[in-house]
Amino acid sequence: MKTFKLGGVHPAENKLSESQPIEILQLPKKVFIPLAQNLGAPSVAVVKRGDEVKVGQLIAKAEAFICSNVHSSVSGKVTKIDNFITQTGYKTSTIHIDVAGDIWDESIDTSPEIKHEIKLSKDEIVQKIKEMGIVGMGGAAFPTHVKLMPPPGKKAEFLIINGVECEPYLTSDHRIMLEKSEELLIGVSVLMKGLDVKKALIGIENNKTDAIRILSELAVQYDGISVYPLKIKYPQGGEKQLIKALVNREVPSGKLPIEVGCVVNNVGTAFAVYEAVQKNKPLIERVVSVTGKTLAKPSNLLVRVGTQISELIDKAGGIPQGTGKVVGGGPMMGKALVSIEAPIVKGSSGILVFDEKEEKRLEPQNCIRCARCITACPMGLEPVLLAQYSENEMFDLAEENSIMDCMECGSCHYTCPANRPLLDYIRVGKNKVGQIIRNRGKA
């Protein structure tokens, strides 16, 4: 069985909501759809206060290249376009919609039948994906159409589909693979056509044997799609690690996967692409795992974009007594939320509730130079050094030691026996070094 070579850790899996089928969350009364949901430039609103919108109607348009369209996830009336809290606590321009009924745009095919035949051509597929506002559903929310347009001179050889879901607790991708297998595979074929590649590799970690079985059985009917079980190791879901594991190629420092002829997409993205291209449905809802040991009912919910996080937690049994922290995303890479009033966006993969004991950080002690963090780093960096450089503001040395290659997976932090907040300091350094590099570009 394949896996990546360098580093990695084995956190407890805690896939509590693994066997919970995807449930549809009841329609919220109000949704708050931020204009900046993707990596890159924010979109520009095309509706105004008082407008009636339908489900799937375009409400904000992409004006820049790395940008995506935003569609209304509900039907109702736009009450205002004003600042609203996001998951970081900062406010951004958000479209507030009062929900009335559930009227879908006529162009969307809402029938349950599965459409196998791909009618659109390569360029039409890319155009459609752009139009429907599809972004990477793994968390970073990078606009998918940009990935499908390799820079001139570069050619993709492999499409890699990321079904690894190496983050503990999260199960949304797992449920999509189980329940929407056929749609997912059609989505992969669509992406293959859009990218003009002959081979697609789906990588799934070996703790999801049911998904591996179902998808391998079905994949026989599709040309060029093969399913690979992978050894369990965090962070296998990182783009670069997955490429290394599946096709044994190494992405050079600071470069994109296309450099080695690969394009990586999440299974959630593949499913969204199926819906967009075959059913003409924009990205307006996504599966979110709401989980945590103290939650009454950890679940996988199909949620409209813009629903407040508090509604999801209520559905899963409400905030339990003694909750210490609510995290947006998984326990390794997620960020603690400042407010649960904030809305779900296209990139939200999970909501994780920790009680006071679980969330407590242990007291950091002196570094004992055991080099466990160096062994654990999947990017081959030296976290202990980078953290020290950042702590002592030696940013030039941090840059020399490739601090910008860190993908913030948290393996070093997880493995440190002295509980040193390594990643915290590396993030401080990345932040500063990034600023320095940007300023250099300007000068």
Place this chain on the structure above:
Amino acid sequence: MNDVIIFSFISLSAIGIAAAVILYFIAQKFKVIEDPKIDLVADALPGANCGGCGFPGCRNFAEACVKTGKNQGNIDGLNCPVGGGETMSSVAAILGFEVTEADPLIAVVRCSGTKTNAPKKVNYDGPETCSFAHSLSSGESGCPYGCLGLGDCVKACAFDAIFINDETGLPEVNEKCVACGACVDACPRNIIELRKKGKKDRRIFVSCINKEKGAPAKKNCAVACIGCGKCVKTCPFEAITLENNLAYIDFEKCKLCRKCVEVCPTNAIHELNFPPRKPKPEKAVSENKPEPKTIADKTETEAKVLKINKEGN
């Protein structure tokens, strides 16, 4: 034997003399003529090399003084904030100018989000640096403009003039401040401003930089500027401007009449080092601080005990 000694003596001497002549001409050609005044001016400066004047060090500042003195006939634009008027007049004396003393400046912290005014809604337990906390989230009180209280300004200060008051959680500036501006650059939220020190250290300023509308600003902090514009209307000297829901007092125009302080409904405008006012019975009610307690109660129920930190272990 003698021949060898004489030959080497003569040849070496000839090489030596030739080299000396070449070096002399080269030295003449590339001679750096430095004004002796630069040394004199540099000696008169404090030598702290703090960069507060905008030049990398004291010597560079001295060079700039001599150069602009020559070009303009005065050194008006230049000021050593550390040495102040005294140093600048001695510099002017060396260069032979009259000096117009610049008003001394001081760093002012424009945030009043103390622990009672802007109660904590979440806990932050990440690294103790403001710049990082700023990039991660809006902070413990929820105000996206307010002071994070993690002390980047304190670390930046070379003069021991700014420190965090544990009671309020906010930085305070003491009389050691020389207005070098290091803290101004260090603050990721641009809360600190250099303002005129004022006569007898009397200063009036808006102690808030929140650009949100009134209601959301008030939600996070009891003493936020809500942009009501009362001070703008009251000011007889047109010193106050209102932009993006935030009032700003121009310290060049402000005559320290204190009328704006009286009308501010949230007590966002601060006065420092003024003698106490004559008690006015009818004003006594409005001068009481708005009760932060009710707001604190309300926000506490909303706060769902969340922590900002990244989950690592």
